[in-house]
Structures are given as C-alpha cells and as structure tokens.
Amino acid sequence: PPTIRLTDYAPPAYLVDAVHLTFRLDPAATRVAARLSMRPNPHAAPGQDLRLDGEKLTLRAAAIDGARIELNPDAEGLTVPAGALPDGPFTWEAEVEIAPKDNTALEGLYMSKGMYCTQCEAEGFRKITFFPDRPDVMATYTVRIEGDQPVLLSNGNPTAQGPGWAEWHDPHPKPSYLFALVAGDLVSHDDGFVTASGREVALKIYVRPGDQHKCAYAMDALKRSMRWDETEYGREYDLDLFMIVAVDDFNMGAMENKGLNIFNSKYVLASPETATDRDYELIEGIIAHEYFHNWTGNRITCRDWFQLCLKEGLTVFRDQQFSGDQRSRPVKRIEDVQMLRTRQFREDAGPLAHPVRPQEYIEINNFYTATVYEKGAEVIGMLHRLVGADAYRRALDLYFERHDGQACTIEDWIEVFEDATGRDLTQFARWYSQAGTPRLGVEESFEGDTYTLTLTQSTPPTPGQAEKRPLVIPVAAGLLDRQGAEVVPTRMLELTEARQSFTFEGLAARPVPSLLRGFSAPVILNRTADDAERAFLLANDTDPFNKWEAGHALTRDVLARMVRAPDTPADPELLTALVAALDDPALDPAFKALVLGFPTAEDVFRTVRQDSPPPDPAEVRVALIRLDTALARLIPDLPERIRALAVPGRYSPDADSAGRRALSGRLLGLLTRLEPDAATARAVFARTDNMTETMQALGLLVRSDNADAALAAFHARWKDDPLVLDKWFSVQAALTPPERAVETVQALTEHADFDWKTPNRLRAVVGSFAMGNMAGFHRADGAGYRFLADWLIKLDPVNPQTTARLAGAFETWRQFDEGRQALILHQLQRIADRDALSRDTTEIVGRILD
Ligand code: DPP
Ligand code: ZN
Numbered sequence: 001p002p003t004i005r006l007t008d009y010a011p012p013a014y015l016v017d018a019v020h021l022t023f024r025l026d027p028a029a030t031r032v033a034a035r036l037s038m039r040p041n042p043h044a045a046p047g048q049d050l051r052l053d054g055e056k057l058t059l060r061a062a063a064i065d066g067a068r069i070e071l072n073p074d075a076e077g078l079t080v081p082a083g084a085l086p087d088g089p090f091t092w093e094a095e096v097e098i099a100p101k102d103n104t105a106l107e108g109l110y111m112s113k114g115m116y117c118t119q120c121e122a123e124g125f126r127k128i129t130f131f132p133d134r135p136d137v138m139a140t141y142t143v144r145i146e147g148d149q150p151v152l153l154s155n156g157n158p159t160a161q162g163p164g165w166a167e168w169h170d171p172h173p174k175p176s177y178l179f180a181l182v183a184g185d186l187v188s189h190d191d192g193f194v195t196a197s198g199r200e201v202a203l204k205i206y207v208r209p210g211d212q213h214k215c216a217y218a219m220d221a222l223k224r225s226m227r228w229d230e231t232e233y234g235r236e237y238d239l240d241l242f243m244i245v246a247v248d249d250f251n252m253g254a255m256e257n258k259g260l261n262i263f264n265s266k267y268v269l270a271s272p273e274t275a276t277d278r279d280y281e282l283i284e285g286i287i288a289h290e291y292f293h294n295w296t297g298n299r300i301t302c303r304d305w306f307q308l309c310l311k312e313g314l315t316v317f318r319d320q321q322f323s324g325d326q327r328s329r330p331v332k333r334i335e336d337v338q339m340l341r342t343r344q345f346r347e348d349a350g351p352l353a354h355p356v357r358p359q360e361y362i363e364i365n366n367f368y369t370a371t372v373y374e375k376g377a378e379v380i381g382m383l384h385r386l387v388g389a390d391a392y393r394r395a396l397d398l399y400f401e402r403h404d405g406q407a408c409t410i411e412d413w414i415e416v417f418e419d420a421t422g423r424d425l426t427q428f429a430r431w432y433s434q435a436g437t438p439r440l441g442v443e444e445s446f447e448g449d450t451y452t453l454t455l456t457q458s459t460p461p462t463p464g465q466a467e468k469r470p471l472v473i474p475v476a477a478g479l480l481d482r483q484g485a486e487v488v489p490t491r492m493l494e495l496t497e498a499r500q501s502f503t504f505e506g507l508a509a510r511p512v513p514s515l516l517r518g519f520s521a522p523v524i525l526n527r528t529a530d531d532a533e534r535a536f537l538l539a540n541d542t543d544p545f546n547k548w549e550a551g552h553a554l555t556r557d558v559l560a561r562m563v564r565a566p567d568t569p570a571d572p573e574l575l576t577a578l579v580a581a582l583d584d585p586a587l588d589p590a591f592k593a594l595v596l597g598f599p600t601a602e603d604v605f606r607t608v609r610q611d612s613p614p615p616d617p618a619e620v621r622v623a624l625i626r627l628d629t630a631l632a633r634l635i636p637d638l639p640e641r642i643r644a645l646a647v648p649g650r651y652s653p654d655a656d657s658a659g660r661r662a663l664s665g666r667l668l669g670l671l672t673r674l675e676p677d678a679a680t681a682r683a684v685f686a687r688t689d690n691m692t693e694t695m696q697a698l699g700l701l702v703r704s705d706n707a708d709a710a711l712a713a714f715h716a717r718w719k720d721d722p723l724v725l726d727k728w729f730s731v732q733a734a735l736t737p738p739e740r741a742v743e744t745v746q747a748l749t750e751h752a753d754f755d756w757k758t759p760n761r762l763r764a765v766v767g768s769f770a771m772g773n774m775a776g777f778h779r780a781d782g783a784g785y786r787f788l789a790d791w792l793i794k795l796d797p798v799n800p801q802t803t804a805r806l807a808g809a810f811e812t813w814r815q816f817d818e819g820r821q822a823l824i825l826h827q828l829q830r831i832a833d834r835d836a837l838s839r840d841t842t843e844i845v846g847r848i849l850d
Contacts, residue, residue, distance in 0.1 A: 001839045005360045006306040012132050013048035015041050016139040017089075021129065025116055025147035025183055027101035030109065031060075034096075034129040036139075039089035050080040050092075053126035053133040056108070058097040062130075065090050078130060094130050103127070104757055104798045112249035113208070115184025116149070117262055121255060122305055122364045125176035135175040136303045136407040143168045149183040151206060155258045157240050170258055172238065173405065175301050180257030182206070182245045189215035193226050195236045201226075205268065206245040214269035217280060217653065218244065218287050225288040228322050233396060235295045244268060244287075248722055249758050251801050252368065254286050256293030263290070266723055266760060272651035274724050276692040277658035284326065289319040295400065303407040305364045309356045309432070310410055312368075313376020317384075320377060327655035330544035331590045337519045337545070340378065342600060344370035345524070348437045350811040351848045353462035357410055357432040362843040365801045371435070378522040379431045385474045385492060385520055386428070387421050395420035427496060428472040435462040438471060438523040440495075446510040451479065453513060454501045455493070457523075463850065470498045476520035476543075479504060479511035484540030490517050512536060517543040531557070535577040538595070548594055551581060555627075556599045560607040562623040563615050570630035579635055589645065590659025593666050596631075598624060601774040606815070614817045617778040618738055625673070632670035639680065642667050651690040658692070665696035678706040685710050695727060702735040722760070725753060730764040734772035741776025742783040745769045749791070756795070759802045766791050770809035777809070778816065782823030785810075789827035792841065793834060800838030807831070807844045825849075 020035040040046060054077040062069050064084060071078050080092075103110035108127025109118050118124065126133040143154040146165045155178070156170025186206040193201045203222060205215040222244070229235040239259045246265035254263040267286040270279055296318065297311035324332040347353060347370050354367070356376045361367055384392045399416045406412075410432050414425050441456035455475060459468035473495040479488035488511070493502050504511070514537060516525050529537075534557075537550035555578075558571045581587060581595045599607075601620045608615045632638065645664035647657045672678050678701055685697035698714060701707035711728065718724040729748055736744040748754060748765050755761050770777050770788050777784040788809060796803040813824040831837070832845050 001362050003360050003362055009304055011044045012041050012137050013044045014038050014050055016137050019139045019141045022144040027111060028099050030098050030100055032096050032129050034094050036092040038092055047082050049082050050085060052130035053077040054130040055127050060095040060097060063093040096129055105800060106249055106251050112247045117247050118181050119255060120179050121177040125179055131176055133176050135177060135301050138173040138175050140173055141170045145183060147183045149185060151184055151186040153182040153260055155180055155260050172258060174258050178258045178298055180260040180262055187212050189219060191219050193223055196230045197236060201237050202241045204243045211269055214271045217270045218268045218283055221284040221287040222291060225291040229292060251759055254290045256290040256297055258298050261290045269723060272690045274691055274721060276695050277653055277661055280653035285319050285323050288322045289315055292318045300403045301407045303409050306357055307409050309372045309376035310408060310413055312373045313380055316373050316377035317380040328590055333545050334548050334594050340374045344374045345437050347371055351463060351850055352811050353435045355433050355435045363839045365840055366804055366843055375522055382474050382521055383417060391421045430469060430471050434468055435465055436460050440523045440525045442527045449505060449507050451504045451507050451511055452501050455495050456499045457495055472496050473521045473523060476517035478514045478517060480514060480540055481511055486542050487511055514541050514543055514546045518545045531573055535573055538577050551595045556603060556607050559604045559623050559627060563608045563620050564612050570627045575631055575634050578631060588659055589663040593662035596666050609815055614815060617775040621775040629673045632673045638667055638671040661692050668696060669700055672700045672704055678704045699731050699735050702731055726760050726764040730768040733765045733768035738775035738779060741773050742779060742787055745787060757798060767806055778820060785824050785827045789831055792831055796838050796841050800840035804840035804844040807841060810848055
C-alpha cells in the first residue's frame with residue numbers, strides 16, 4: 001500500500017459548495033443519491049481531472065449537469081476526465097448502492113443491533129458516496145432519509161418530515177468526515193439549554209428503549225460543558241438542536257459529527273447500579289470532549305489528516321481543563337500523567353513512535369494515537385504555561401476570529417500565538433515534528449548563598465529520526481529548605497539549550513529542589529534522588545503533583561530493587577511514609593488513593609530494565625504482591641478505616657464520594673492480601689448496591705481465586721446488559737492469576753455471550769488480557785502471544801481498525817528477554833504472512849517488526 005506524505009499535500013482540484021443526499025435505507029441494498037454543487041478550486045491548477053474517492057460502492061448512475069456519463073470506478077474511486085467537465089461550476093450526481101448489514105468494519109454506514117449509524121472520520125464517507133473525501137473540502141449538507149424506522153436523524157436542523165421520511169439541513173459548511181446519519185427504533189432523553197446570548201437549544205440523547213433512565217448524567221455533563229465553553233473560551237453553540245446517539249458497536253470512544261454526536265454507549269449510559277465512578281468520570285470527560293470539538297474541530301477543522309493534533313490535542317487539553325475545574329485539579333493532573341506515561345511514553349519508546357504531527361502514514365486510522373491526542377494536549381499545556389493564561393486566551397480569541405470556517409494547519413496555530421504574544425515560537429514548534437520522550441538531566445551546586453541548577457536535555461533516536469535538536473522545555477521549579485518550608489515558590493525555568501544553568505540567590509542553606517512541578521513538560525526527569533529526599537518531598541512538597549510523584553517514584557524504585565534482588569525486604573522507610581500519607585488529615589481521600597496506588601507492573605518492569613537485564617514479568621508481579629502484603633500488615637485497623645470511609649446516603653458519582661470509594665477500595669485490596677478466603681471482599685460484593693464497589697470486590701475475588709460464586713451471580717444478574725457484561729469479561733481477563741490467565745481468556749472467548757464482532761466485547765477480553773494482565777500475557781511458553789495473534793488473524797478481515805489497535809500490544813516486544821522476543825517475533829511473522837492482510841494491520845505489524 002502507498003505511503004501518504006505531508007510534503008505531497010496539494011489543494012483539492014475541485015471544491016464542493018453544497019451536498020444533497022437522499023438515502024433509501026435497506027440493510028442489504030441502501031440507495032444513496034448524491035447531488036453535489038461543485039466548482040474548480042481557484043487555488044489549484046486549472047483543467048485537472050476530477051477524482052472522487054469511493055470504496056465498496058456499486059455505481060448505478062452518474063451525471064454531470066444532468067447529462068448521463070458512463071464511468072468505471074476502480075477499487076478506490078473514480079476519475080472524470082477534465083474534458084468531460086464544463087469550465088465553471090457544475091453539478092455532479094450519482095446514485096450508488098451499499099450494504100450496511102455487511103459492513104463489519106464499522107466505517108461508513110453500518111448497522112448496530114438493528115439501527116443504522118455512520119462513522120465517517122477519517123475516511124468513511126467514501127463508503128457512502130463518491131466524494132472528494134478530504135477535510136479541506138467543506139460544504140453545506142441537505143439530507144433526506146427514507147426508511148421505516150421511527151427516528152431518522154442527520155446533522156443540523158430538521159426541516160421537514162412525514163411518515164417514513166425526514167429532511168435535515170446543516171447550514172455550517174463542514175468536511176465530509178463530520179457527516180452523520182442515524183435511523184432506528186430509539187427514544188430520547190430531552191432537555192434544553194439557553195446560550196449566553198439567550199438562544200434556546202434543544203438537547204436530545206437518543207438511546208434504545210429501556211435505556212432512557214441512564215442518560216441523566218451525560219445530559220448534565222453536556223449542559224456543564226456548554227456553559228464552561230462559554231465562560232472559559234467565549235464559545236456559544238451554533239444550532240437550534242444538539243443530539244447525542246448511543247450505539248453499542250463502535251470502534252472508538254465517540255465522534256463529534258456536527259450537531260449529531262455518535263457515542264459508544266459505554267460513554268453515555270450510566271446508573272449507580274451499572275456504572276462505576278470511573279465510568280462516570282469518563283462520560284463527563286468524553287461528553288465534554290466531543291462537545292468542545294464543535295469549535296475546535298468543526299468550525300475550525302484540519303487541512304489534512306497530518307494536522308489531526310490541531311483538533312485533537314487542543315480538544316483533549318480543553319476537556320482536561322474542564323474536568324480539572326469540575327473535580328479536583330491535582331487528582332485530574334495525576335491521572336492524566338499516569339495515562340500519558342502508560343500509553344504515550346510506551347509508544348514513544350518503541351517502534352510505533354511518531355511526532356505529534358506525523359510526516360507520513362499508510363492508514364490514517366493508525367494515527368489516532370496517544371501521541372497525537374495526549375502528547376498533543378501536553379504541547380498545548382506547555383504553550384499555556386509559557387505564555388500565561390491571559391495571553392493564551394488572547395491567542396485563542398484570535399484563532400477563532402481569524403480561522404472560523406477554515407481548514408487549518410499547525411503553522412496557522414503557531415502563528416496565532418506568535419501574533420498574539422510577540423514571541424518567536426520557531427524552536428517551540430519542534431515539539432510537533434520531533435518524536436521521542438526527552439530526558440531531562442539535573443546537576444546542582446551551592447556556593448555562598450547561591451544555588452545553581454544545571455539542566456540538560458536529550459531525546460533518544462526514534463524510527464526515522466536519528467538526530468534530535470533541543471526543545472523549549474518549561475520546567476516549573478520550587479525550592480524547599482531542609483525543614484520543609486518553601487523558600488522559593490514555583491518559577492518557570494525555560495530550558496532551550498542542550499545544557500543550561502539557572503541560579504537562585506539569597507539562600508541561607510542548600511535547598512531541596514522540587515522540579516517539573518505539575519508535570520510541566522512531557523519529559524522523563526532523570527534525577528537520581530535518594531530515598532530520603534523522595535520521602536521528604538512526599539511529606540513536604542507544596543506542589544500536589546510532585547508530592548504524589550515523590551511517593552510514586554520511591555515506590556517504583558523500591559519495587560525495582562525487590563525485583564532485581566528477590567531477597568530485598570519491603571523498604572520500611574517507604575512503608576512508613578505511605579502510612580504517614582494515609583494518616584495526613586490535610587490530604588483528601590482521592591489523593592491518598594493515588595499515593596497508595598502502586599505503579600503498574602509495566603512501569604516497574606521498565607524501571608528494572610533501565611539498568612538490568614529484562615526481568616520475568618511474573619517476578620515483577622511477585623514483588624508487587626510482597627510490597628502490598630507488607631504494607632497491609634503495617635496499617636493497623638484496616639477494617640475500621642474501610643468502614644469510616646463509607647459514603648452515607650444514596651450513591652452519588654461526585655468527585656468527593658468517588659475519592660472515598662477509591663481509597664476504601666485500595667484499603668480493601670490491602671486487607672484482602674491478609675485474608676485467604678477474601679471474606680471482606682465477599683461481604684462487600686454481597687451487600688453493596690453500586691457498581692463501583694461491586695467491581696472493586698469482584699476484582700479482588702478474581703485476583704485471589706475466590707470468585708466462582710460471585711462470577712456466577714454477577715452473570716445471572718447482568719447477562720442482558722451488554723455494558724455490564726463487558727465488565728464481567730474484562731475483570732477476568734485482566735485479573736485472573738497468570739498461571740491460568742490464558743486458559744481463562746480462551747474459555748471466555750468460547751462463552752455463549754462472547755460476541756466478538758462487537759468491539760467493546762472483544763476488547764473486554766482480548767484487550768484487557770493483552771494490555772492489562774502483564775504476567776499472564778507474557779507467560780514464558782508464549783501461549784498468551786499465540787492467543788492474541790490468533791484473534792488478530794481472525795478479526796482482521798472483519799474489522800481492520802480494531803485489529804490494528806490491538807496489535808499495538810506487541811509494540812514493547814524488544815524490551816523482553818530473548819526467549820520471549822523469539823516467541824513474539826514468531827507470532828508477528830505469522831500475522832504478517834497472511835494473504836490479504838488489511839492496510840491497517842499491515843502498517844502496524846510492519847512498523848513493529850522494522
Ligand atoms: N474525532 C474523534 C474524537 O476523538 C475520534 N474518535 O473525538
Ligand atoms: Zn477528539
């Protein structure tokens with residue numbers, strides 16, 4: 001398959017001003033009639049052929065300005081020779097036939113449990129009709145849907161409807177990837193919103209009958225998002241209607257189609273009995289994310305798919321700000337950094353590393369990555385830190401004013417900041433083009449009353465980028481004295497050279513530095529702090545992120561030592577520091593839960609790997625259990641502490657209550673280490689009425705091999721609720737002890753409820769196992785690898801996008817010992833050798849093998 005390059009960008013030869021679509025729905029033979037008002041692009045070379053993208057379309061008829069034209073589409077579209085086109089504007093018409101029921105890839109128009117829905121980002125619209133399917137072609141859409149479903153939806157505002165048909169018009173020009181259509185037997189949860197300027201907007205969340213009572217939280221999150229975007233960014237909603245539809249079969253999380261967001265039902269539906277605190281938090285964040293796209297993505301879109309971070313990085317940054325405002329800022333920041341490290345640092349360190357703005361791709365679906373999204377958001381966070389909140393707001397105002405209605409590039413974005421602030425951002429812009437996680441080195445000296453901090457930076461090579469240049473790295477630093485008082489409050493050091501010194505004068509004694517506060521840049525801080533300094537910062541740092549970070553790094557280093565030398569006892573200093581944090585009345589429960597939450601097995605593995613041969617993942621797990629058990633023994637009265645954290649009254653998903661449950665869940669996990677029969681977890685499972693505590697308890701029962709009865713009871717109660725049943729599958733895949741994990745996931749995939757064509761269900765088993773059960777997946781005999789490869793091979797012809805994403809589980813393969821590397825290599829080659837492997841999987845497996 002061909003490689004697409006940013007440097008090859010050329011403007012479209014023809015533009016589309018208006019699109020008229022008529023759908024006659026039928027599962028096996030939907031007819032789509034399209035009428036496009038087109039004209040030559042004044043900014044492109046004249047007299048070009050007209051190339052339209054189109055895949056899996058049966059062309060029934062085509063016409064130019066009403067005159068029939070015979071065309072022979074190829075596998076990727078069709079070409080109308082320039083000679084067949086008039087000089088000026090013209091009308092293109094085509095009628096095609098498609099089969100939504102056979103569309104298992106879930107791109108374009110497809111069916112999910114009897115309803116029709118669409119997913120057009122990035123290149124799904126070409127599976128609906130012939131079109132210049134690229135984001136820099138923006139048009140208004142008028143859509144007529146004919147079908148016997150009671151609800152027929154498309155973008156924009158409804159203009160007319162009757163029995164069996166409906167018409168919609170979207171007045172805002174948009175790229176084809178934002179087109180959406182939904183038809184089905186749906187009910188809506190309704191509400192309304194009055195915008196800052198007093199316009200009334202109808203809000204509707206469409207779900208399958210029976211799910212109406214699970215929409216209230218999503219609706220509330222939507223209204224809060226709409227208000228927040230007005231107060232924080234001055235952005236009002238711009239249509240009379242905003243709709244969200246929940247679908248069960250969906251490749252991604254959600255999609256920001258104009259006025260008609262389509263969501264994986266997992267990120268809409270919630271009730272206390274069926275959703276965990278984490279589910280609520282994700283729903284809030286994703287509802288906000290998709291809503292915020294209305295301005296950052298839809299009104300201002302991307303010129304081409306290389307600019308994906310223009311909308312995604314910015315929109316993730318905005319949803320993170322929103323969640324921080326709605327909940328606890330420090331807790332949100334720590335969670336975001338944990339996620340960045342788990343997914344993005346992992347990606348940046350391996351064969352799939354790529355810049356925030358990639359230079360080339362084979363399949364764009366493979367670039368909806370942690371780098372584009374999460375690192376893209378970090379880059380904007382750094383800009384925010386460097387220019388300050390006021391200048392950031394001025395720059396954003398200018399961005400909306402200057403680029404509304406346009407398809408833009410990262411250069412446009414940077415220029416707005418330069419114009420609004422007068423700063424030269426040439427060097428800063430390297431964050432968009434240079435892949436890899438920078439390493440920050442630290443040297444210190446103290447003379448007289450002056451403390452000198454010398455910072456160094458370097459970025460390791462990544463595929464295709466051997467040489468790296470220095471970046472602009474904002475390093476937020478504060479200084480503490482030896483008594484724990486802050487003697488220099490946070491200052492933003494701007495590191496621009498490979499090596500650079502910063503001085504602090506007027507100090508009475510050598511201070512203790514607190515560096516990279518708030519995780520001010522997405523880098524790895526290589527500071528060889530000793531345990532005592534980490535314990536000191538855990539106890540004294542005024543920056544909540546660094547306080548957590550100190551404890552986290554200390555725990556991780558202790559665990560790494562325990563892996564390297566299995567006789568090492570659990571460090572008493574660490575345990576004391578953790579218990580002190582637990583007893584600190586100044587800290588809230590959510591924060592304590594994070595401090596007491598241990599690093600992941602993968603995190604510990606990577607730490608050991610830095611200066612020792614690759615450990616056996618099973619040994620990493622043993623160290624984690626040993627430390628857990630030692631901590632449990634040291635905390636007196638665990639049962640009383642758990643009881644004291646109980647939240648009185650009815651379940652509420654608010655951040656404070658969720659924080660109490662997070663901490664009590666962690667303490668329950670510790671207590672269960674001391675109870676061979678998991679008696680307390682059993683009791684919690686039996687009596688709780690909310691899904692958060694149910695899943696905490698069930699996870700501990702599975703982990704400790706006490707779950708048979710609980711799993712049976714859970715299945716009997718929830719077998720008809722697909723989202724809850726996903727949890728039943730997932731908890732077993734992730735937490736079954738490694739010796740039996742492969743057998744367990746094998747059995748789960750043979751279970752009558754294992755509907756493998758639904759991505760949520762497949763991910764619940766295969767994804768949770770390969771990404772969440774490190775010791776099980778990396779079992780020494782390679783059975784875990786074979787299991788994953790078997791599923792990738794089976795799924796690829798059905799759903800390439802989801803296959804390629806799951807194949808990323810192999811991206812860390814070179815980190816492991818030679819035996820495991822050979823076993824993984826064998827599986828990767830087995831996949832690569834398949835005939836007719838999809839473009840998606842070919843690209844990912846090829847890059848992993850490179
Ligand atoms: N554009 C979508 C989103 O990130 C893709 N899933 O919101
Ligand atoms: Zn997005």
